[in-house]
């Protein structure tokens with residue numbers, strides 16, 4: 001027998017992939033830092049000063065584990081959302097919650113449905129539990145609710161995933177379309193509604209959903225509008241039996257004490273949230289202006305990033321992305337055609353967007369010449 005661990009046949013079969021190469025890893029291989037970090041849809045405007053103060057105070061108590069039930073944060077979210085605490089689960093970001101959800105529901109060979117080129121962490125987890133991913137194409141740069149539901153019905157999918165607003169395109173569906181999607185969810189399928197960017201969407205985009213509706217689970221995060229991506233705090237809203245089932249598989253002490261304290265304080269600072277929403281809206285406008293000044297169009301966005309249509313194929317937009325990287329501007333782009341004709345630029349500070357404005361024409365010229 002060979003020395004070393006004996007992996008499961010499933011793990012042996014998986015390719016050695018990471019869903020994203022993080023900016024730090026890219027900086028290490030480039031040998032220098034980026035000057036404008038506009039690729040990871042982080043919130044450059046940062047957390048509420050109240051959250052920072054709470055996290056500083058919590059740092060002194062960090063010898064203690066965090067509350068495994070995240071009781072105070074869960075209660076505050078319940079108050080904020082007007083739903084009972086039993087319908088809320090706090091977890092290590094949406095990514096962590098997706099992992100637990102997939103572990104709860106997907107076994108080897110079980111089908112799940114998502115959009116081709118949608119946020120990839122979901123399918124990464126599905127692969128890790130041996131599920132089978134059925135992908136449907138976007139339609140007109142939007143995820144396609146009717147096609148997602150049809151594919152779920154056809155395959156008997158355990159889960160059907162949609163992000164609203166969507167990443168990587170930033171497009172969105174209104175509440176009536178999401179409600180219609182819930183009404184059409186086939187028996188035995190759970191709709192996973194990823195609302196990571198919902199605070200940036202037009203008011204009223206999030207539909208009212210009965211928290212006890214067993215057909216849907218909503219996922220939200222403190223990583224985006226609350227500016228706390230590094231703290232890893234997200235939450236799920238779902239029917240009480242589903243929320244309770246997570247206790248069978250979740251990482252009970254996965255929530256850091258510091259993250260819980262920060263999120264609780266952030267939730268209490270509505271003014272800061274409004275300031276961030278306004279700053280993101282200005283930045284989206286600025287990205288669109290820069291694109292237009294270079295003869296490019298942008299997609300309307302309800303998120304904290306903008307997809308710029310580079311006007312040619314995916315190979316061309318990849319060259320634009322690489323040239324921007326060479327000029328120290330980190331952006332990302334969609335993976336799948338025809339959406340991959342775009343680059344995706346996150347809302348930045350005015351200084352970062354100044355650099356983007358100076359470098360985009362150079363990157364486009366280099367990409368055209370290359």
Ligand SMILES: Cc1ncc(COP(=O)(O)O)c(C=O)c1O
Pocket residue numbers: 040041092093094095096119163166167194196220221222223229232233234
């Ligand atoms: C659609 C979507 N869902 C989830 C996440 C990750 O959220 P979290 O930081 O809470 O894990 C992202 C981050 O980019 C995202 O784009």
